[in-house]
Amino acid sequence: MKNLRLHIIVLVLAALTTLPMSAYNRxxxxxxxxxxxxxxxxxxxxPQKSNLSNSLGGGGALGFTYEMQASSFLFNIxxxxxxxxxxxxxxxxFQRYHNIKEPxxxxxxxxxxxxxxxxxxxKDGYMDVAxxxxxxxxxxxxxxxxxxxxxxxxxxxxxxxxxxxxxxxxQYKEFDIPFRDMSEHGYFSGEAFTSKGSTSFRLNLxxxxxxxxxxxxxxxxxxxxxxxxxxxxxxxxxxxxxxxDIHNAQNKVAIAFPTDFTDxxxxxxxxxxxxxxxxxxxxxxxxxxxxxFTILFEMPTPGHCVxxxxxxxxxxxxxxxxxxxxxEDE
Numbered sequence: 387m388k389n390l391r392l393h394i395i396v397l398v399l400a401a402l403t404t405l406p407m408s409a410y411n412r413x414x415x416x417x418x419x420x421x422x423x424x425x426x427x428x429x430x431x432x433p434q435k436s437n438l439s440n441s442l443g444g445g446g447a448l449g450f451t452y453e454m455q456a457s458s459f460l461f462n463i464x465x466x467x468x469x470x471x472x473x474x475x476x477x478x479x480f481q482r483y484h485n486i487k488e489p490x491x492x493x494x495x496x497x498x499x500x501x502x503x504x505x506x507x508x509k510d511g512y513m514d515v516a517x518x519x520x521x522x523x524x525x526x527x528x529x530x531x532x533x534x535x536x537x538x539x540x541x542x543x544x545x546x547x548x549x550x551x552x553x554x555x556x557q558y559k560e561f562d563i564p565f566r567d568m569s570e571h572g573y574f575s576g577e578a579f580t581s582k583g584s585t586s587f588r589l590n591l592x593x594x595x596x597x598x599x600x601x602x603x604x605x606x607x608x609x610x611x612x613x614x615x616x617x618x619x620x621x622x623x624x625x626x627x628x629x630x631d632i633h634n635a636q637n638k639v640a641i642a643f644p645t646d647f648t649d650x651x652x653x654x655x656x657x658x659x660x661x662x663x664x665x666x667x668x669x670x671x672x673x674x675x676x677x678x679f680t681i682l683f684e685m686p687t688p689g690h691c692v693x694x695x696x697x698x699x700x701x702x703x704x705x706x707x708x709x710x711x712x713x714e715d716e
Contacts, residue, residue, distance in 0.1 A: 415456065415457060416454060416455070416456045417454070417455045417456075417684055417685075417687070418452070418453075418454055418455075418684070418685040418687075419452070419453040419454075419455065419618065419682040419683060419684050419685060420450070420451070420452055420453075420682070420683055420685060421450070421451050421453065421618075421680060421681050421682035421683055422448070422449070422450060422451070422680070422681050423447075423448070423449055423450075423451050423464065423466065423678060423679065423680045423681075424446070424447070424448050424678070424679050424680075425445075425446060425447040425448075425468075425624065425674075425676055425677070425678045425679075426444075426445070426446045426447075426676050426677060427444070427445065427446075427624075427674060427675050427676015427677060428442070428443070428444055428445075428674070428675055428676060429443045429444055429445035429470035429471070429472045429672075429673070429674050430442060430443065430472060430672075430673040430674075431472055431474070431512070431632075431661075431670050431671070431672065431673075432628075432670065432671040432672075432673055433666070433667035433669075433670050434631075434667055434668045434669045434670070434671065435667060435668035435669075436666060436667035436668065437477070437666075438474055438476070438660065438666065438667060439474070439475060440673075441472040441473055441474045441512070442472065442473060443470055443471050443472025443473055443511075443512075444470060444471065444472075445468065445469060445470025445471070445472075445674060445676075446468070446469060446470070447466050447467065447468040447469075447518055448466055448467060449464050449465055449466015449467065449518065449520075450464055450465060450466065451463070451464035451520075451680070451682075452464065453682055455526070458525045458526055458527055459523075459525055460522075460523060460524045460525060460526060460531065460533060461522075461523050462520065462521075462522040462523065462524075462533055462535075463519075463520065463521050463522070464519070464520050465517070465518070465519050466517075466518045466520075467515065467516070467517060467518065468515070468516045468517075468518045468539065468674075469513075469514070469515045469516075470513070470514055470674070471511060471512065471513045471514075472511070472512055473509050473510065473511040473512075474509065474510045474511075474660055475508075475509060476508040476509065476510050476640075476660050477508070478504060478505060478506045478507075478508060479504065479505040479508065479640065479641040479655075480502065480503070480504050480505075481502070481503045481504075481641075481643045482500050482501070482502050482503075483498075483500060483501045483502075483503075483645075484499070484500050485497070485498070485499070485500075486498055486501055488501075488556065488558070488571060488572060489501070489556075489571065489572025489573075489653075496558050496559075496560070497558065497559050498556045498557065498558055498559070499556075499557045499558065499559055500556060500557055501554065501555075501556040501572075502554060502555050502556065502564075503552070503553075503554050503643040503653050503655070504552065504553045504554070505550045505551070505552055505579065505641060505655060505657075506550060506551045506552075506553060506576075507549075507550050507551050508548065508549070508550040509548070509549050509550065510546065510547075510548050510659050510660040510661075511546065511547040511548075511549070512544060512545070512546055512547075512585075512659070512661070513544070513545045513546075513547070514541055514543070514544045514545075514587060515541075515542050515543040515544075516539045516540055516541045516542055516587075516590075517539075517540045517542060518537055518538070518539050518540075519537065519538045519540075520535065520536070520537040520538075520594060521535050521536055521537075521538075522534060522535035522536075522594065522596075523535055526600065528600075529599050529600045529601075530599065530600075531597075531598060531599070531600055531620060531622075532595070532596065532597040532598075532622075533594075533595070533596050533622075534594065534595045534596075535594055536591055536592060536593060536594060537591070537592040537594045537626055538589070538590070538591055538592075539589070539590040539591075539592060539672070540589060541586060541587040541588070541589070541590070541632075544584060544585050544586055544587055545582065545583070545584050546582065546583045546584060546585055546659035546662075547580065547581075547582050548580070548581045548582075548583075548657045548659060548660075549578070549579065549580045549581075550579050551576045551577060551578060551579065552574060552576075552577045552578075552579045552652050552653065552654075552655070553566075553574060553575045553576060553577070554566075554572065554573050554574050554575075554652075554653060555573055556572075556573060572653075574652050577652045579652075579654065579655075581657045583658075583659060585634065585659055585661065585662055586634055587632045587633065587634070588630065588631065588632045588633070588634060589630070589632075590628050590629075590630050590632045590672055591628070591629045591630050592626035592627060592628055592629065592672060592674070593626070593627050593629055594624065594625070594626045594627075595624065595625055596622040596623065596624035596625075596678055597622055597623060597624075598620055598621050598622020598623060598678070599620065599621060599622070600618060600619070600620050601619040601620065601621060602617075602618070602619050616683060616684040617681065617682065617683055617684070618680075618681070618682040618684075619679075619680070619681055619682075620678075620679070620680040620681075620682075621677065621678070621679050621680075622677070622678045622680075623675075623676075623677060623678075624675070624676060624677070624678045625673075625674070625675045626672070626673070626674040626675075627671070627672070627673055628671040628672030628673065629671075630671075631669035631670060631671070632670055632671070632672055633661045633667065633669070633670040634661075634662070635664070635666075635667075636658075636662045636663070636664065637663075637664045638658035638662045638663050638664070639656075639658060639663065639664075640657065640658060640660060640663045640666075641655050641656070641657045641658075642655060642656045642657075643655045644656075
């Protein structure tokens, strides 16, 4: 299955990279640009067929790009880095122990009907750093432009953070009410808990679309006397939606409270991040929406003057026997 997904990704990328050749077949005027892009927005993980609600977070990306423009046609490919942090709200955890001694045990310890351990307000956070390779194509008309295609995300580093509040209570055989908020007897309320770890995300392929505006001066004609700008600016809204399941399903237990207790320490559980636990979701998809800014610099065209006012004029050798310079007509 993994090999099949990789083959599909390679075929899609190969197909997209052949699209620019159609521009040459139409005889369009072709320009080449290099530049930078930056993105910022909301990063969400979408569990499918799961009791988990969608996560909420934020992310950003920064990278380099190459773009070919042939009349209104655009082809764009690049490489960059993406980082984000997103958080799930997870159901509270509860574990009850029956017929044990009160925490600490020892001589004089009272018998308990039950002893409860709870983890409330649980939040599972994920910080991910990935290499991103976008392959996009689209068009531009006046100030309007759009791009669509795919982005491959290769996760390089994923860290987890589980947090919540631990509370305990117990009921003695001699009393009819539970005991709480007595730390000297092992009963705690709302004690902060944090556990950090690491995991990994699978290779992801996003369907990507952006639509926006070109900023600054826009050339509307041609000729020697028409001003031309070698730099282009764009701002757009974008959406990246994951096509593949990115989580590594494992058989870990979401939480396990200790079996031995003391009367002075909060019972600290062993936890696993929620996406690493068994049967948490059939699949987990990626969603990243936000704003993208791009700056492009036109590359010199071979055989054309790179310092002339009008770069469309061909560059000719300087003539002269009398020290005069001239540009010959075609």
